[in-house]
Amino acid sequence: xxxxxxxxxxxxxxxxxxxxxxxxxxxxxxxxxxxxxxxxxxxxxxxxxxxxxxxxxxxxxxxxxxxxxxxxxxxxxxxxxxxxxxxxxxxxxxxxxxxxxxxxxxxxxxxxxxxxxxxxxxxxxxxxxxxxxxxxxxxxxxxxxxxxxxxxxxxxxxxxxxxxxxxxxxxxxxxxxxxxxxxxxxxxxxxxxxxxxxxxxxxxxxxxxxxxxxxxxxxxxxxxxxxxxxxxxxxxxxxxxxxxxxxxxxxxxxxxxxxxxxxxxxxxxxxxxxxxxxxxxxxxxxxxxxxxxxxxxxxxxxxxxxxxxxxxxxxxxxxxxxxxxxxx
Amino acid sequence: xxxxxxxxxxxxxxxxxxxxxxxxxxxxxxxxxxxxxxxxxxxxxxxxxxxxxxxxxxxxxxxxxxxxxxxxxxxxxxxxxxxxxxxxxxxxxxxxxxxxxxxxxxxxxxxxxxxxxxxxxxxxxxxxxxxxxxxxxxxxxxxxxxxxxxxxxxxxxxxxxxxxxxxxxxxxxxxxxxxxxxxxxxxxxxxxxxxxxxxxxxxxxxxxxxxxxxxxxxxxxxxxxxxxxxxxxxxxxxxxxxxxxxxxxxxxxxxxxxxxxxxxxxxxxxxxxxxxxxxxxxxxxxxxxxxxxxxxxxxxxxxxxxxxxxxxxxxxxxxxxxxxxxxx
Numbered sequence: 001x002x003x004x005x006x007x008x009x010x011x012x013x014x015x016x017x018x019x020x021x022x023x024x025x026x027x028x029x030x031x032x033x034x035x036x037x038x039x040x041x042x043x044x045x046x047x048x049x050x051x052x053x054x055x056x057x058x059x060x061x062x063x064x065x066x067x068x069x070x071x072x073x074x075x076x077x078x079x080x081x082x083x084x085x086x087x088x089x090x091x092x093x094x095x096x097x098x099x100x101x102x103x104x105x106x107x108x109x110x111x112x113x114x115x116x117x118x119x120x121x122x123x124x125x126x127x128x129x130x131x132x133x134x135x136x137x138x139x140x141x142x143x144x145x146x147x148x149x150x151x152x153x154x155x156x157x158x159x160x161x162x163x164x165x166x167x168x169x170x171x172x173x174x175x176x177x178x179x180x181x182x183x184x185x186x187x188x189x190x191x192x193x194x195x196x197x198x199x200x201x202x203x204x205x206x207x208x209x210x211x212x213x214x215x216x217x218x219x220x221x222x223x224x225x226x227x228x229x230x231x232x233x234x235x236x237x238x239x240x241x242x243x244x245x246x247x248x249x250x251x252x253x254x255x256x257x258x259x260x261x262x263x264x265x266x267x268x269x270x271x272x273x274x275x276x277x278x279x280x281x282x283x284x285x286x287x288x289x290x291x292x293x294x295x296x297x298x299x300x301x302x303x304x305x306x307x308x309x310x311x312x313x314x315x316x317x318x319x320x321x322x323x324x325x326x327x328x
Numbered sequence: 329x330x331x332x333x334x335x336x337x338x339x340x341x342x343x344x345x346x347x348x349x350x351x352x353x354x355x356x357x358x359x360x361x362x363x364x365x366x367x368x369x370x371x372x373x374x375x376x377x378x379x380x381x382x383x384x385x386x387x388x389x390x391x392x393x394x395x396x397x398x399x400x401x402x403x404x405x406x407x408x409x410x411x412x413x414x415x416x417x418x419x420x421x422x423x424x425x426x427x428x429x430x431x432x433x434x435x436x437x438x439x440x441x442x443x444x445x446x447x448x449x450x451x452x453x454x455x456x457x458x459x460x461x462x463x464x465x466x467x468x469x470x471x472x473x474x475x476x477x478x479x480x481x482x483x484x485x486x487x488x489x490x491x492x493x494x495x496x497x498x499x500x501x502x503x504x505x506x507x508x509x510x511x512x513x514x515x516x517x518x519x520x521x522x523x524x525x526x527x528x529x530x531x532x533x534x535x536x537x538x539x540x541x542x543x544x545x546x547x548x549x550x551x552x553x554x555x556x557x558x559x560x561x562x563x564x565x566x567x568x569x570x571x572x573x574x575x576x577x578x579x580x581x582x583x584x585x586x587x588x589x590x591x592x593x594x595x596x597x598x599x600x601x602x603x604x605x606x607x608x609x610x611x612x613x614x615x616x617x618x619x620x621x622x623x624x625x626x627x628x629x630x631x632x633x634x635x636x637x638x639x640x641x642x643x644x645x646x647x648x649x650x651x652x653x654x655x656x
């Protein structure tokens with residue numbers, strides 16, 4: 001395999017730096033989901049930790065490095081989960097953490113960032129606007145800017161999920177990974193392709209935020225003017241070239257799913273797996289719902305990557321059963 | 329400490345027999361719960377596994393023993409979770425599993441027992457009626473009867489939770505344990521009192537199913553004629569004398585909580601921790617809600633012991649906000 005920016009030995013070493021509370025997360029067959037999906041389904045659960053997402057695997061690497069270097073401050077742009085993770089990792093190491101987010105991000109995520117003692121700055125735009133503002137703060141203050149998916153620690157932190165997937169029998173046929181900026185997809189994909197290349201790596205993105213998927217398909221960066229999805233965690237418009245290069249090496253496929261499928265996936269995970277997940281974490285189930293023939297009879301792992309939702313929005317999404325939501 | 333029926337060395341050895349999928353479950357601070365509860369709260373999460381409860385820790389010990397002995401069949405009475413667990417553990421070892429349950433048990437639990445290939449027999453009564461019927465089947469067929477809480481494997485399986493609690497820093501001041509038949513309370517209590525005796529062991533039972541708590545308080549078995557609680561997993565009427573004897577040695581307190589507090593606890597765990605739990609698993613939070621002064625400023629672990637709920641009932645419980653439910 002041509003080489004990505006990631007390094008498997010460094011990823012293994014990273015496990016020693018990450019707080020164990022974020023490692024070795026549950027991985028289990030969920031048979032109650034299977035009649036509705038027509039395939040064997042295993043869940044890799046990244047929500048049962050202090051920040052309810054996988055993002056701290058990466059921020060633990062970043063914050064540890066900064067603390068070792070004697071840094072005092074760090075800034076990132078975030079759709080909400082990276083900010084919580086960096087706030088958590090930074091708080092434990094005495095770092096001043098600034099998070100820049102869209103004022104349209106879920107209030108639950110913003111509230112948790114504040115509760116973790118980070119300085120939160122809101123911008124009147126989307127995630128890509130927040131990225132620009134965070135970069136400006138980093139230049140002004142001369143502090144480290146953490147760029148999700150571009151910074152290798154964010155990818156290699158997420159990649160530790162991949163180590164756990166391939167370490168544990170039984171083996172599986174495909175892994176479904178939410179695709180946004182690409183940190184999780186390139187991280188997990190790198191490890192899976194390095195250590196279990198027969199496993200299909202399938203990235204899943206909302207049809208309403210398709211920039212990275214379109215870029216992957218055309219093998220060059222394609223940007224979009226806007227996004228329109230409830231999956232706030234993966235709603236970027238401007239793929240990063242270096243991340244796309246890596247994704248081209250490790251992803252077997254990238255698919256787009258509809259909003260109704262994401263909601264149906266969230267509802268299935270609630271009703272049949274007892275899991276409260278944010279929209280991004282239902283992308284894998286949505287992909288199975290939209291193309292059951294592809295997965296029929298196979299063993300599929302889906303990474304449930306985050307569970308930070310606004311309670312009211314969540315109740316609205318899973319509370320009703322619109323007639324246009326079908327499960328096959 | 330006077331000796332219970334449990335043995336710490338045997339409990340440690342049991343970890344090697346239990347499928348790792350049920351071990352080393354998440355244990356984490358949940359700061360989002362803390363403003364509403366007024367204390368530090370950590371969650372020990374027993375729902376992220378194939379059967380969504382802690383019960384397989386015990387049935388793995390039972391089924392392993394039976395398989396070693398060349399047994400072909402086993403029967404148990406169950407409120408729903410033990411049956412799922414025994415069905416799962418037995419299926420993997422080629423055992424014919426019969427589960428006797430009340431026809432009033434949650435349909436979700438009964439459906440899952442059937443889906444796991446067990447033979448399910450329903451009785452027109454409650455859990456204690458099911459116990460009698462299971463004993464009759466065992467006598468008739470000459471097969472092993474698994475008696476929850478009485479059989480040492482069920483207690484020592486649950487006790488492995490205790491090993492995980494005391495193995496992991498940071499230390500805590502109290503552990504809240506749902507109390508029904510007593511397997512989890514005596515199991516976890518035994519290990520905590522043996523290895524971290526300064527930690528307060530507090531059992532929590534619904535006011536509508538108070539038999540074991542009343543027995544613990546009077547230091548003799550007290551039965552009740554009926555139960556009236558949504559916490560189906562802990563609704564027994566007839567405490568087992570040997571289990572009470574153990575509980576008297578390891579529990580520092582046993583408290584009773586109201587139904588409205590259980591529902592408030594379920595809702596808090598959903599809204600602030602993103603956890604779907606069955607009523608029994610909300611007993612710990614209910615106990616904090618009813619007596620916040622007792623826990624103020626302390627670090628409390630609550631064992632979230634199961635997540636098997638009927639979807640419709642669950643939505644009814646957590647959907648509305650009755651005016652009589654307060655959080656302090």
